[in-house]
Amino acid sequence: MSTTATTHQTKWWSGGKSPFNLExxxxxxxxxxxxxxxxxxxxxxxxxxxxxxxxxxxxxxxxxxxxxxxxxxxxxxxxxxxxxxxxxxxxxxxxxxxxxxxxxxxxxxxxxxxxxxxxxxxxxxxxxxxxxxxxTGEHAVLVDGKLDIIGQTMGGNPWGQLVEDQAALTAALNNTSHDTLIQLVHSHDHTHSMEQLAAMSDTELKGMVNFAEMHIREKGPIAFGGYxxxxxxxxxxxxxxxxxxxxxxxxxxxxxxxxxxxxxxxxxxxxxxxxxxxxxxxxxxxxxxxx
Amino acid sequence: MQHPAFEEVSFQHHTDDAEFKRRVRKTTILLSIITIIELVIGLTIYTIHKGENPNHTLVLMFKGMVCILTLAKAYYIVSVFMHLGDEIRNMIMTIVVPLMLFIWFIAAFIWDGNSYKNLRNKYDKHFEETTMPKQHHKVDEHPAEIKTGKE
Amino acid sequence: MSEVTHGQSGAVVAMPVHHEHGHGHHEQSFISKYIFSMDHKTIGKQFLITGMVWAIIGGLFSVLFRLQLGYPDQTFPILETFFGKWAAGGHIQPEFYYGLVTIHGTVLVFFVLTAGLSGTFANLLIPLQVGARDMASPFLNMLSYWFFFLASVIMLSSIFVHTGPASGGWTMYPPLSALRQAGDGQKIGTDLWLIAMAMFIVSSLLGGLNYISTILNMRTKGMSMTRMPLTIWAMFFTAVLGVLSFPVLLSGAILLLFDRNLGTSFYLSDIVVNGEILPNEGGSAILYQHLFWFLGHPEVYIILLPAMGMVSEILSVNSRKPIFGYMAMLGSLFAICILAFLVWAHHMFVTGLNPFLGSVFVLLTLLIAVPSAIKVFNWLTTLWRGNIRFTPATLFAIGFVSLFISGGLTGIFLGNSTIDIHLHDTMFVVAHFHIVMGVASFFGMFAGVYHWFPKMFGRYMNNTLAYMHFWVTMVGAYLIFWPMHYQGLAGIPRRYLDKSGWVSFNQFGDLDKMITVVSIIVFAVQLMFVFNFFYSIFKGRKVTTRNPWGANTLEWTTEINPGHGNWEGEIPEVHRWPYDYGKDGREYIPQTEPVGANESKH
Missing domain, CATH: 1.20.120.80 (Cytochrome c oxidase, subunit III, four-helix bundle)
Structure with a gap:
């Protein structure tokens, strides 16, 4: 862009006009x-x-x-x-x-x-x-000694640190609800439909959970989602x-x-x-x- | 030449069509290139994080680079797309100078945030134990901020 | 200069507005003239009168809680008649007390001393003193008032909800303010408070943008920046402060609303309320204080600068002398404006703020003493050997200087973190900011009202009542707030409704009674001022000359009752600065007079 006209001697601040030449x-x-x-x-x-x-x-x-x-x-x-x-x-x-x-x-x-x-x-x-x-994401997290499936929301964050302690995970499995177990298995086992999994017992489901294929984490900082x-x-x-x-x-x-x-x-x-x-x-x- | 509708405006900008198109094209390409570099750096940081014993200084350096590139992008958007670069110098100053306030605004807030972390680590051992990243394990991620030193 | 300053205006995005510029020569309906008016003078009066209503409400609240502080053991059955369960048995209940304190602070800081002060005088004076027909965008100016009105309605309605108004203190600190479970005042009242503040911020933003662009763009020919009256400079910096700092409060308020209503944890961490452990984790209550005071400190100057500007003008006019050190005044306004943004955390020395960071804030804070001292020096030297006319406006302006000195000195105490640790949250703080920011700004406002009343309404206010108003308020203000310094030094905390549990504080019982009695008297005298104001609008002595004070500035070149558009013919051109008083043997030389051939240089 180029500017024409008298820019040189203009007294921009003397009043009667915009000092920045802007409306x-x-x-x-x-x-x-x-x-x-x-x-x-x-x-x-x-x-x-x-x-x-x-x-x-x-x-x-x-x-x-x-x-x-x-x-x-x-x-x-x-x-x-x-x-x-x-x-x-x-x-x-x-x-x-x-x-x-x-x-x-x-x-x-x-x-x-x-x-x-x-x-x-x-x-x-x-x-x-x-x-x-x-x-709506489904992420397995270890909360208070049991496994849970949560998404990223205002009040919850599934992106904490990876849980390394296999013993803690196995122990947590025992406290985990039936529905969560179904989802856990379903997340890496695609051979069974949800209905089939739902029909299985807790023990069967626990046997099918494969921690190696899941990245189970702790809960992360809540403020992350809010921000x-x-x-x-x-x-x-x-x-x-x-x-x-x-x-x-x-x-x-x-x-x-x-x-x-x-x-x-x-x-x-x-x-x-x-x-x-x-x-x-x-x-x-x-x-x-x-x- | 006075503006037809605004008495306070003394002259109008005149734009050379070809020159203008060239400038827009150039800026678009520049912005795209910078964005691509940023993405590459982002992926590099990701790779470093995934590896064994990530080098925190390196990560910090890359993050600094992304910040500088972002400022460059902001400069081009404001200067060319928003035509601030074409305005009178004083006008540019009224926009740029107040933005300097951000320096202290950012510095003080970050400083105090960091200090809050150190205080909590010192006096709230439960906080430290439950949130401090474990040091020796295979990770595919790492905390963004690495300083855990004492005050 | 042609008849129309800004023929077609586009207003803001998506709001194409065509406003007429008839300049008062055509018939207007009652609604477009007095209600939805786009005339800056009318909008200024709207701000002033709304501000006065709020001042009465806020002042009344302070009388109520002073009753509690002065007479904690006494019952006032009349209070129960009016306030029912809030004053059961004639005793002000704790929830009521906190609500009163909170709304008193909010209303006086924001609704009276921000909107009522700079809203009134920026609107009234900017176009008149820079020589413009109206604000840059009269439509947005009107919106600014109506957003303020909306904010007022919401704030007022919060007083009447079942659970009472917000009661977390005017600073609305979380976690208290973020938790509904924490008390009745933290229920719907706090939400309404936050929404009202958001509306208020929109209003102040619209106003501020208008003031800035009017001052920059709409000055008449010859009105260079250094020929502007100091009032305008002060309004300019006030607007800049508002435009850059209010949005930060908006962010803080939005985050607080989220914490309250959406379960986020921006400010909350590790909290147990009534035995219930809350899930919130990882937030920082200090963060809110940072955000709040990033606005809160500039807000102090948003309140004070307009008063400073008007006082400079009034002192110069009425001592018939040029203002001493115009450029120094301007420079110190600018310095205050910059420093105002850099010192916010001196309100937070005892929050757990990093002590080293605190020391940086101490340093920056103490720097403010320099421009403040320059200003005080210049006011005093302007008065020095002047031919002073003690009009009510002059008296209030001198009172302003006195209060600014007394209150400013205690600011040096509080700006030092080491002393502040002892004095924080005591009555000393209350005394400090009421004198330097509250009463001083009120004095600036009164000075402005008395001085420009003839311009606003074409009549004078009653002088006898005005002098009574001044002396009672002046003496009363010191009687009320001076003793509070001693109370604070002795350790009496602020915001406590009953301190009878501390034996050592009992010695202040009579002092508290005295303060309460004086505050009732001062409040009554303010009602007298309000009476004087409204009475004089209709029955005051008429102004017969265009320039009753013999002032140089442009507003006195208009007709006695200027219409929309301000000047009948062309806008006058300006040839000199506004402070040529007592020059070359002439009492005053208006800005419109060309510089003579033999005139001495200033």
């Missing part, structure tokens, strides 16, 4: 984003503070290793990289929409905004799948509102509101918001998935 709306949007950065910053820094106050923290590569349709394959970082790219690409399409707005190209704005919305919805769908997968769902949820909420904003912008463009107004500055402001959502994701990605 107030964009200025407000920027400072709102600053403020929002502190909201997200506070969340992420709290997460860091809690994480540093723990002796043990789950390895993200162990937690986030699933991919839709890939069953139990161990694919760390794969799905989240797809999500990241979706968001980067949607950011690029937003840049193009803003650019089309600069040129007053209504069709261009519509086209690129539509793609941005598609990207946003795709990202939200990915997040929905990931949440669903974590919450993960809290922060990705808050980010997802931003993506969601961004999509709504973009849809409104799309409709307004379609109805020639900006055409009649003579400028597409609203698209720029929506664009700033959308890029900010992408920016936050960069940090969420770093804090939860990479380190």
């Amino acid at each position: 107030y709306g964009k200025l407000m949007m920027w400072y709102f984003l600053m403020s929002d950065a502190f909201t997200f910053g506070a969340f992420l820094i709290s997460y860091g503070s809690i994480r540093f106050s723990q002796n043990f923290w789950p390895d993200p590569n162990v937690v986030f290793n699933a991919f839709p349709g890939a069953g139990h394959a161990n694919l760390p970082l794969a799905f989240v990289s797809v999500m990241t790219f979706i968001l980067i690409i949607s950011s690029v399409t937003m840049v193009l929409a803003v650019h089309a707005g600069h040129k007053g190209d209504k069709q261009g704005v519509i086209k690129w905004l539509a793609w941005t919305i598609v990207g946003g919805i795709a990202f939200l769908s990915c997040q929905a799948w990931e949440w669903h997968h974590l919450i 993960f769902f809290g922060i990705t949820g808050f980010h997802g909420f931003h993506v969601f509102s961004g999509v709504i904003i973009n849809i409104v912008m799309l409709i307004m463009t379609q109805k020639n509101v900006f055409q009649n107004r003579g400028h597409y500055l609203m698209i720029e402001k929506a664009g700033l918001y959308w890029h900010f959502v992408d920016l936050v994701w960069v940090f969420v990605f770093l804090c939860f998935y990479l380190i």
Whole structure:
């Protein structure tokens, strides 16, 4: 981008004009984003503070290793990289929409905004799948001398340390409920159906449990789930509102509101918001998935 | 040239189409490459963790690298996609300078979080025994934070 | 400059707004003129009056719990008549006491001294003093008030729920505030408190963004940043503080809501309540305090800076002298603004905070003494050998300086971690922050109301009542809070409803009675002020000249009762700074007057 006109002798601060050569709306949007950065910053820094106050923290590569349709394959970082790219690409399409707005190209704005919305919805769908997968996941954990099957929720975390003590596991088996035993066996034995397993006695089931094929852990730090769902949820909420904003912008463009107004500055402001959502994701990605 | 709708705006940016497209393409590629490097480092950390006796210094170094790469990504998004780089210098400063507050914000919070851990390990032996990672066993994972030293 | 400052405005995302800029020349309905008004002056008055209502409620609460503190053995059957089970047998019940203390703190800090003070005067003064027709976005400005109103309604409703309002103290520390089982006040009342605060944060954010962009973008020609009155600078830094620190409280509040309602463990660990072991594990209660005080400390300056700005302006106008050290004033405002963000953990020295980290916070905290001292010095030198007019506003401004000095000095005690360990959570702290932040800011607010009342309503307030108001409040404030220092040094803890169990504290019994009696008198005098305010709106002496105080700033160049749009014709251009008083043999030279050829330089 290049700037024309008299930039040299302008007294920016002398009043009667914007010192930054920006209309107030964009200025407000920027400072709102600053403020929002502190909201997200506070969340992420709290997460860091809690994480540093723990002796043990789950390895993200162990937690986030699933991919839709890939069953139990161990694919760390794969799905989240797809999500990241979706968001980067949607950011690029937003840049193009803003650019089309600069040129007053209504069709261009519509086209690129539509793609941005598609990207946003795709990202939200990915997040929905990931949440669903974590919450409904079945992981064997050793709790209070018995085995249990839990998922990753706000109040429970199955990603503690691996249990090495075989004797403790065997002892725990005796206190484990029938339903849990069925699930334990079912998780690595695919020759029997659930109905068949359900018909078996506890002793039979215990004989079929194979600890070597299972990674039985202790319960992990509870705060992990709270922060993960809290922060990705808050980010997802931003993506969601961004999509709504973009849809409104799309409709307004379609109805020639900006055409009649003579400028597409609203698209720029929506664009700033959308890029900010992408920016936050960069940090969420770093804090939860990479380190 | 004054802006048609906003009196306070003195001139408008003019964009050269080809130049702009080139810049967007370049930034997109850059962001993708950085992300891929980050993923590679992430997988490297995973592999180190899986091995016998993971080297914590190495892990920490890799994590530091990812942080720096993330900052680079943030720089490109803000500067190019959000066009902050095209604004007047003072405008850039009003955004960048307040962000400096994050330095002390992060440092103090992390510092105190770490201190809380040390205090608990010292005075709450049950906490230490139940949560401290066992040192000598085959692991496929490890705690993210490794310092367990005394205050 | 044309008639329309900002023709078309886009407002925020997804909210395309077309607002009319008729500038008061067209007929407005009652609703659009007084209720859903987009005129910054009306919105300012709305903030002020809502703030006054809250101040009466919060003040009344303090009278109630002072009754308990002063007369713990006495029964007041009338209380049972009004409050039923909360004051069974004429005794204030413990739950009621904690609720009163909590709501008193919350309401006065946030609803009165944040919204009522900066909401009022930033709205009223920013466009008038920088020379703008209205705020950058009048629509968002209106929303800002209505979010505040919504927050008020929620907070007020929490007082009337069956289990009572939030009662975990105004800081709402977990684990107490996070556990429903912990008591009646921790039930729905605390949820309502948190939701009300979230709404309040939205309101203050909308307001703050508007103030910042108006000050930056909407200044009239010639109004460079260093020609702005100090009031505007103070409002500017206040807004910056709010925009950057309130979101952190929002995060803290959201996490607390999660802990309360979704079973997370952000702040909770190893807790047994009523014999029940809770499953929460791994959280840190200190974390909440960090998040809270990251806002909480800047909040102190959000409250204080507007008062400082107005006091600077009022002292200069009424001592008919330029403000002493304009740039030093500005620099110290800036320094305070920065330091405000760096010192939050000095509220947490006894929480288990790392002692070495604490020492860093001590150092940063004590640095604040430097800009504060500069400001005090400059106010005193502005008054020095001035031709002072003792209007009610001047008196309150001088009172502000006095209180700021007294309260600021005890801040040095508390900023040192070694002394704070002894004084923490005692009446000494109560005395300190009430003087330096509570009463001082109130004095700034009163000064502002008396000084700009003619601009707001085109009438004067009654002077006799105003002087009575000042002297009683001034003497009363010291009588109430000065003894609390001694109580605190002797070890009396704050927030306790009955300390008769400690024999050594019995010696303070009569002192407590005295404080209670004085606080009732002071409260009554505030009601007199409220009466004066509303009476003068309708019956006060009319203002007959545009510039009754002989001031230089732009608001006095408008009509006596300016319409929406503020100036009839073009917005005046500014040629000089606002403090040319007593210069070249002239009493005052308005900002709009071009610099003469032979004029001396300042």
